[in-house]
Amino acid sequence: MERLSMRIPENAAVILKGLSEAGYEAYVVGGCVRDSLLGREPKDWDITTSARPEQVKAVFAHTIDTGIEHGTVTVMIGKEGYEVTTYRIDGEYEDSRHPKEVQFTSQLLEDLKRRDFTINAMAYNPDRGIVDAFDGIGDLERKIIRCVGVPQERFDEDALRIMRAVRFSAQLGFEIDGPTKEAITEKVQQLENISAERIQMELVKILVSEHPEYMRLACDLGITAVVLPEYDRIRGVSQYTPNHIYDVEEHTLRAMMNIVPDKVLRLTMLMHDFGKPDVKKMVEGGREIFYKHPEVSAAYAEKIMRRLKFDNDTRTKVVRLVKWHGLKYDASEVSVRRALNRVGQDIFEDFIKVQHADIEAKNPAVIPGKLALLAEKEKTYHKVIAEGQCFTVRQLAIGGLDLIRAGIEPGPLLGAVLDKLTEAVIDDQRMNNKEKLLELAEKLKDDPAVFTPKEDFFM
Structure with a gap:
């Protein structure tokens, strides 16, 4: 038993003291001990005790049965809750996840034996110090x-x-x-x-x-x-292009390291090139191309995130960022407005971060030039937003009702005309005038080309 001391929250100390005064053993245990020894701020303070759940409930005035079948009671001290779990021995496991039964024990060591890793199998009590039966402290040092x-x-x-x-x-x-x-x-x-x-x-x-x-x-x-078998497919996939010196896996890992530790952004960088093995082609001169790989990668991202049961908001943002990460555009206001229309203002700043991380994982010879261009694009983006420039249907000087009144039937034609009007305004902001737009709409409604889809360009 180590005589090292730890600082624990006042409310956790209150619970330890309350259980001790009632005649039971009690320790903070697991990750909070590990993190404290590493000088990190623990997120949770779990408590383990020799008291049975009903005995814990008898000691404290306000408790919640959060996992009582496994010996866990949440003790509320004011508005803070602490999970208090009885020492236990797990029975046999049949499904690689759940024990068939849980047996309570009065021995702390028996409880620590069932834990996963030595660094998570330490317990601490202010009166008794650290219990480290499996050399977790040594493994922290090593x-x-x-x-x-x-x-x-x-x-x-x-x-x-x-x-x-x-x-x-x-x-x-x-x-x-x-x-x-x-x-x-x-x-x-x-x-x-x-x-x-x-x-x-x-x-x-x-x-x-x-x-x-x-x-x-x-x-x-x-x-x-x-x-995640999709990851294994990118291992060893070469990229013989002027923009790259790493294979797809190494580029992916570096791209993840280049971006802030945000769930959406790291998932995006993980999957942004998953489609490359599918579209890889060699052209004259031994160069390799990956035409439209962002769209294929987005399809993989959609499939993976549905399979892993991600929430809809995370899934849709990641899929959109993967799809558009290779969008080619320049620093002109027209080009940035068009990029905003395609990508969406709600994720555009994340889109810039994704492109920045992607660039930094490329061939060092091309990085300075590409980052300089991206900085100009970002500057233009802020100008477009600050000036309230139009790049979406919602910002047009007319709406669907105006076009219906002008004789355009509701349905696919109406949507197609609105899209073409938006494209016209993206090209020339002076077109965002009701009269001009109605005049153009009159021409578009009889033009078969109105249904021609938008053209996008990918790296």
Whole structure:
């Protein structure tokens, strides 16, 4: 038992003291101990105790049964809630996720034995210090992720721990020890038993960590082959073009590292080139091209994010950013207005961040010029917005009702005319005048070319 001291929140200390005065053992446990020892601010303070759930409820005035079948009661101190869980021993696991039964115990060590990694299997009490039965402190010093006990048994209990190993490695910059790695490769197929929602949560945590490039490790260990096979397809895909010196995987990893740790943006950079293997072609001179890869990548992103049960808002933003990340446009106001029309103002600043990250992961020889052009585009974008320039149907000086009154039937023709009017105004802001637009609409309604789709250009 280590005599190191830790600072814990006042309310957590109140709970420990209350349980102790009632005759029970109680410790803060797991991630909060780990993070405190690393000098990080813990997000949650979980408490483990020898008291049974009904005994915990008897000690405190305000509790909530949040997981009482597994021994967990939330104790409310004012408006703050703390999860208090009885020491337990898990029964046999049949589905790589849930124990068939939970048995309560009075022994802290028995509870710590069932935890995933040594750095998460430490407990602390101000009176007794740190309980570190598996050398978690040593592994923190060595920067090692190591399973408690036999790794294969820990992964049999909950296969998601396979991804959690990579997640902690990415968050902390730690290595996974040899036996734990071997057990991961041996047990990785069990991830098929884990729900899409839980896979999604761990994937996102890896991506928004300090080391999103550890996705390479997830691939090396066979994890992506099970949960994200689309990633494996970009490994080793060459890019013989003036813009690139890295293969698609290396470019992807660097692009993720170049952008802020935001869920939408990191997911976008992860998947922005997933379509390249499908469209890769070699042209004269040995150069390789990836025509319309953003659109193919967007289709992959849509499929993946539905499969992993992402919320609609995240999915639609990522798919749109992937689709448009390669849009070619220059720094003129007309070109920026057209880009705004295609991409959408709501995600345009994210779109600029995506293009910036993409550029920085290209051939160093082309980066300065491309970044300088992007800076000019961003400057123009702010000018267009500040001046209230028109680039959408909603900003036109006329609306659908005006066109109906002018004799254009509601339906596809009406929508097509409005689109063409918007394109005309994007080209020339002076056209955003009711009379001029009605005059142009009169010509467009009988022109078969009105249904010609917009043309877009991709890298």
